[in-house]
Amino acid sequence: MQTPISVNEKKDFVRWFLNHYQLKKRESVWILNYLMNHETLLSSVHFVQEVKFCPRGMEISAQGVSDPPFRFYKGQVMTNDAEKSFHDLRMNQDEPVYIQMNFDNAQQCSKYALVLEENPYLPKDYYLNERDKNEADRLLSVSLLKHRQRQIEYKIDEALIHGKREEFKDLCEALNKLKHELKAYV
CATH class of the missing domain: 1.20.5 (Single alpha-helices involved in coiled-coils or other helix-helix interfaces)
Incomplete structure (x- = not known):
């Protein structure tokens, strides 16, 4: 079992990320700033890989990667509309939200590794060929x-x-x- 990541650690990462990366979609900046300023909501945030398997998640991409700028997953529905996801965040603050950050050299980033959690929804054999x-x-x-x-x-x-x-x-x-x-x- 992994040690829970504190709200301050998540906040520090988001702040660092916003200071070092240009996001592909400006609404992503608004969402991340909103999360930083709402600790109760940030406590429900989990940074994971392969967010598409999560019941409620966001994929946020920085410039310099080939991933899509923004995606929001809720149940079986996926949308590129950041405003809908922002509305969902505000209306369902007690529900866990999983976020995947796509940026250059994410796998080697120690700051990201500090907040990255194991995705509980990832199929056990996902990485096996x-x-x-x-x-x-x-x-x-x-x-x-x-x-x-x-x-x-x-x-x-x-x-x-x-x-x-x-x-x-x-x-x-x-x-x-x-x-x-x-x-x-x-």
């Missing part, structure tokens, strides 16, 4: 086969100790099949 999923499946299969191999080897030792010849032959055959199956993964 097909290759990653296949590799995870392969590793799991290898792990299970190696565990099964250790079990069979233990049973072989037991069969040898107790002189159980037929069981020993069957287990050796099973071990050879398993080793052949394991070669397919390695």
